[in-house]
Amino acid sequence: MPAKFVLIGSGLAGGLLAAYMGRRGYEVDLYERRADPREGNIVGGRSINLAISTRGIHALEQIGIADDALRHAIPMRGRMIHGKSGALHFAPYDVDPRKCINSIGRASLNTAVIEAAQRYPNVRVHFNRKCTDVDLDKAVCHLETETGKLTVGGDAVIGVDGAFSAVRASMQRNIDNFQYDESYLAHGYKELTIPPAPDGSWQIEKNALHIWPRKSFMMIALPNPDGSFTCTLFWEFEGPRSFATTKTDDDVQHFFDEEFPDAVPLMPTLREDFRNNPTGSLVTIRCAPWYYHDRVCLLGDAAHAVVPFYGQGMNAAFEDCVVLDECLEKCSDDREQAFAEYFSRRKKNADALADLAVGNFIEMRDKTASSAFRTKKKLDHFLEAALPGVYQPLYTMVTFTRIPYAQAARRARLQDRIVYGIFAVLILVVLFLFSRTF
Ligand SMILES: Cc1cc2nc3c(=O)[nH]c(=O)nc-3n(C[C@H](O)[C@H](O)[C@H](O)COP(=O)(O)OP(=O)(O)OC[C@H]3O[C@@H](n4cnc5c(N)ncnc54)[C@H](O)[C@@H]3O)c2cc1C
Numbered sequence: 239m240p241a242k243f244v245l246i247g248s249g250l251a252g253g254l255l256a257a258y259m260g261r262r263g264y265e266v267d268l269y270e271r272r273a274d275p276r277e278g279n280i281v282g283g284r285s286i287n288l289a290i291s292t293r294g295i296h297a298l299e300q301i302g303i304a305d306d307a308l309r310h311a312i313p314m315r316g317r318m319i320h321g322k323s324g325a326l327h328f329a330p331y332d333v334d335p336r337k338c339i340n341s342i343g344r345a346s347l348n349t350a351v352i353e354a355a356q357r358y359p360n361v362r363v364h365f366n367r368k369c370t371d372v373d374l375d376k377a378v379c380h381l382e383t384e385t386g387k388l389t390v391g392g393d394a395v396i397g398v399d400g401a402f403s404a405v406r407a408s409m410q411r412n413i414d415n416f417q418y419d420e421s422y423l424a425h426g427y428k429e430l431t432i433p434p435a436p437d438g439s440w441q442i443e444k445n446a447l448h449i450w451p452r453k454s455f456m457m458i459a460l461p462n463p464d465g466s467f468t469c470t471l472f473w474e475f476e477g478p479r480s481f482a483t484t485k486t487d488d489d490v491q492h493f494f495d496e497e498f499p500d501a502v503p504l505m506p507t508l509r510e511d512f513r514n515n516p517t518g519s520l521v522t523i524r525c526a527p528w529y530y531h532d533r534v535c536l537l538g539d540a541a542h543a544v545v546p547f548y549g550q551g552m553n554a555a556f557e558d559c560v561v562l563d564e565c566l567e568k569c570s571d572d573r574e575q576a577f578a579e580y581f582s583r584r585k586k587n588a589d590a591l592a593d594l595a596v597g598n599f600i601e602m603r604d605k606t607a608s609s610a611f612r613t614k615k616k617l618d619h620f621l622e623a624a625l626p627g628v629y630q631p632l633y634t635m636v637t638f639t640r641i642p643y644a645q646a647a648r649r650a651r652l653q654d655r656i657v658y659g660i661f662a663v664l665i666l667v668v669l670f671l672f673s674r675t676f
Pocket residue numbers: 246247248249250251252269270271272284285287288289290367368369370398399400401402403404427470518537538539540544546548549550551552553554555
């Protein structure tokens with residue numbers, strides 16, 4: 239008899255994992271606390287669109303749904319930097335103009351993965367079922383429904399229930415020495431809108447990720463297929479100028495007029511959006527282990543939530559699905575070994591990504607505006623073109639390859655040391671020759 243898996247959470251990774259497990263022939267029951275996303279209102283305060291790149295696309299390809307899921311995605315070839323004066327500067331992501339990230343709607347991607355899972359008759363998806371507790375030894379979940387309580391079980395439970403995972407909370411309560419660390423940024427985020435032009439077109443460059451870097455904070459905007467952009471303001475929660483002190487519509491208007499003057503005329507609903515849309519928090523979660531014997535396992539944000547500044551949280555969660563699937567194939571008669579191998583392959587990479595993501599916030603909000611940063615990017619692209627396959631910028635490795643995150647970070651540090659070392663030697667040689675000449 240095929241093993242029976244209970245999956246908790248049909249977000250981005252839950253739907254995709256259910257599809258992978260359905261293909262492997264397991265019996266899968268997927269329980270989601272929200273209503274069916276096809277009935278609308280899926281977003282619930284989360285980003286409306288996200289950037290999908292090589293790792294995420296690879297995971298969709300493996301299950302045969304990449305073309306369909308990416309049908310309405312919009313390629314973004316680089317960063318469009320907006321100065322305070324309204325000056326624009328475009329910085330391509332890679333020396334190869336075909337390498338781009340893609341803006342994709344969260345709701346449509348979620349629907350695509352759930353429908354991929356539902357193509358397998360051995361996968362069942364149940365909405366409006368909220369997990370409240372897991373009996374780890376029995377692989378039994380306690381759920382709340384609109385009409386009462388429910389208990390469901392299987393051979394194993396997989397927690398794919400996001401950053402505030404109930405499955406992980408049960409592990410925290412019941413596993414001795416379970417390691418858990420959560421750290422919140424001092425910044426929160428709020429989503430705002432640039433609507434389409436009257437003729438339905440995009441009011442700013444469509445094929446770019448727009449950034450308004452303002453040192454300690456920033457706004458970004460990603461294009462949507464309907465001609466609109468979803469803007470996200472990342473700003474301090476507290477402080478003299480912050481979400482906390484911006485209380486009235488006039489405060490909002492004043493702040494935007496001062497900081498984002500070129501965007502204001504494009505945002506007719508700014509005041510209402512700012513007032514009505516929630517302010518989200520940004521958390522990094524690290525925990526270990528991600529599994530309990532052969533009974534429970536964590537995947538995606540439930541195991542490793544990261545802040546969104548590398549655009550990799552969902553990409554990494556999708557990559558988890560590929561790796562867990564490989565481990566279940568390799569250790570088909572020993573599920574605990576499969577979980578252990580998945581954890582050992584992914585944990586160091588999730589930790590590396592968490593660090594990279596925090597580091598990229600500083601790069602996006604502060605450094606992208608500086609000429610030193612632009613020069614470094616040009617140097618990166620020059621070296622990449624001059625030394626193909628030898629030199630790869632960190633952003634390229636993270637976004638356009640499937641080199642494990644930890645390895646990419648190590649390799650980038652080594653490359654930087656070599657490049658800066660060579661420059662230091664060149665400068666010394668020039669200084670030496672100069673001193674001999676005069
Ligand atoms: C502002 C922002 C921008 C982002 N941009 C990007 C980006 O550009 N690129 C990128 O790769 N990543 C991005 N991310 C990260 C990405 O959203 C997450 O990494 C991704 O959603 C993780 O998928 P997941 O399935 O693990 O979790 P989620 O998508 O959070 O899904 C978890 C699911 O579990 C359900 N659930 C939760 N608790 C329970 C329960 N008790 N019982 C039953 N169901 C439950 C939830 O309702 C949800 O459907 C961004 C995140 C944020 C906040």
